[in-house]
């Protein structure tokens with residue numbers, strides 16, 4: 069069976085992002101089911117309706133990449149108990165123009181990591197609320213990851229067996245649901 073196209077959006081524009089590390093580990097755990105690609109969001113201009121009649125190329129690229137995907141995985145940090153502006157900006161751009169949202173009908177899963185004990189729970193709650201209004205299906209489950217040094221090795225493997233099993237279950241569940249909906 070052909071692999072599902074998975075678009076991965078990381079809600080951090082930081083080079084050493086912990087969420088990018090988590091996203092790469094998830095991409096590796098999912099490589100049996102998915103053909104993953106990372107969606108660039110750090111070059112999008114700040115959303116402004118005045119730009120819509122002549123949309124900048126990076127915003128069109130974003131829409132193409134979301135629309136081509138069978139599933140979307142959003143891996144986000146939490147900034148002040150909410151999602152970072154860079155992620156909200158990308159969500160807004162891809163939701164436009166009105167009536168032509170790239171999120172429509174899509175299967176979306178969300179997770180995220182922070183060194184903090186709550187594991188991005190507040191940001192994910194907000195993200196779920198946003199995506200429930202935009203996407204076809206927002207996959208259920210609570211994947212709040214408290215980051216620990218050494219959690220991922222240089223080859224993007226999850227070092228702890230229990231955490232690896234938990235994350236594998238998350239990826240497998242996304243593949244199962246996205247596979248059914250894509251069929």
Ligand code: FNR
Nearest residue numbers: 080082085086087088145146147148149182183184
């Ligand atoms: C944070 N951080 C943070 N952490 C958290 O668990 N809850 C929060 O509300 C916040 N708020 C917050 C605001 C701002 C402006 C910054 C810069 C940081 C810490 C955050 O989790 C940490 O910097 C992560 O490493 C960011 O994710 P990436 O960039 O490593 O993926």
